Amino acid sequence: MEKKMAENPAAIRFGITGCADIARKVARAIKLAPNATLYAIASRSIDKARKFAADGGLSGAVKIYGSYDQLLDDPCVDAVYMPLPTSLHLHWAVLAARKKKHLLLEKPTALDVSELDQILEACESNGVQFMDGSMWLHHPRTAKLKDLISDPKLFGQIDIIRSTSTMPGTQDFLESNIRVNPNLDALGALGDIGWYCIGAILWAKDYKLPTVVNALPDVLKNSAGVILSCSASIHWEPADKTVATIHFSFLSHSSMDLAMTGSNGSMHCNDYIIPCQENSASFDFTSGATFVELHIGWNAKPGEVTVISELPQEALMVQEFARNAEDIRKFGKRPDSKWPESSRKTQLVLDAVKKSIDLGCKPVKL
Incomplete structure (x- = not known):
């Protein structure tokens, strides 16, 4: 992974908030995507985050945090993959958007559309890409x-x-x-x-x-x-x-x-x-x-x-998401609206x- 970062310094740096089983699959996807790199892992327990990194054979260069706030406060994190329980999405997704982190949010996106609208509004007003985790x-x-x-x-x-x-x-x-x-x-x-x-x-x-x-x-x-x-x-x-x-x-x-x-x-x-x-x-x-x-x-x-x-x-999903994030950063483009629109209709x-x-x-x- 360190080699990958050296080869592509423009790669979108991902942080993962939460150590759910699905996060292992997406961590591997981030490693495989040519325009993304896994930069940080966060859990409410530092020991759990360390175990996640060790079990996944993650590079020692990956930062380990014992709280979600620490990861979101890291200015080097460009994007966040969030596999938290649905009841926690509204708080942490809105906070991630306000911290200018592009948001790859695990499905279901929210408990109802009113919650999702608050998340999407935060992403829109902060100019960050939103996408849900529908890999297929x-x-x-x-x-x-x-x-x-x-x-x-x-x-x-x-x-x-x-x-x-x-x-x-x-x-x-x-x-x-x-x-x-x-x-x-x-x-x-x-x-x-x-x-x-x-x-x-x-x-x-x-x-x-x-x-x-x-x-x-x-x-x-x-x-x-x-x-x-x-x-x-x-x-x-x-x-x-x-x-x-x-x-x-x-x-x-x-x-x-x-x-x-x-x-x-x-x-x-x-x-x-x-x-x-x-x-x-x-x-x-x-x-x-x-x-x-x-x-x-x-x-x-x-x-x-x-x-x-x-x-x-899943690596193609990460690649597409990172491409959108790079277009925003490099060319000043607006986030691709088809992803939040499809999530909202679902x-x-x-x-x-x-x-x-x-x-x-x-x-x-x-």
Whole structure:
């Protein structure tokens, strides 16, 4: 890492606030991104920060802090990756922006859109880049998917979208993980993995907000009232007939499915959030398929489309974020607005799902 800093003195210097498991993955991503370097780690416990650095084999040049304030006060930190519990985002994200630190914020971005608006306002008024930690959006496969579903001849009008994100929570996870603690991550599965489902639906629709969101009556909560599993339907009525369904759960086998059917084609990706392999990812795509005579088969089989990636998607995320930060620093550009806008729309729909659940699964209009 010291060699990397010497080779690229213009690299964006990252600080990480918090030693959550996901921070290990992003620390590696920062190391892999050619325009970024890991400069500092902070935890509320100096010993925990030191252990994080030691376990990750981080360079001795990485600064270790025993408080988040110390890291944010360091003038050498250009950007902050923040994997803190959602209940802490508002305070620390706003403070980071006021300290002129570019902000890569782990999802869910906030407990509700009113909190997120305060974070985004702080970033806007201080001229710093905001981005949430949705890594899959930065994979080249995602761009290839968009190209194909946007082709009116190959795919046509999107009719149906289905997205699932599930994981088998262990007994220890369901009893003690921060994601099921109402004081730390009150949104539970909705915020943690439902964020991906909602984000994928909006991405497919070019972030056109739906008109109606309706949670389905399969909601499961723990004894503290935190959502463990849920489904919802999403509609763009009346002019747009697209229907989307999402399902997210801490109580099922691992799944990361995204499927779409259009007027002329269909696609299915079974690992859209985290690819099965780092260096390549694939999906099935079919166009113009019909039954053959007597319905004994199909005239076209799904074709597998494979996309190569030179870096893991999380490193591509860091690279894009650091590029935005460098453009601001070097050329005086404004922060790229597409990232806060997409996060805000995802949060709006998430809030609507939550409101529908709270209303006993009644439809909510946006």
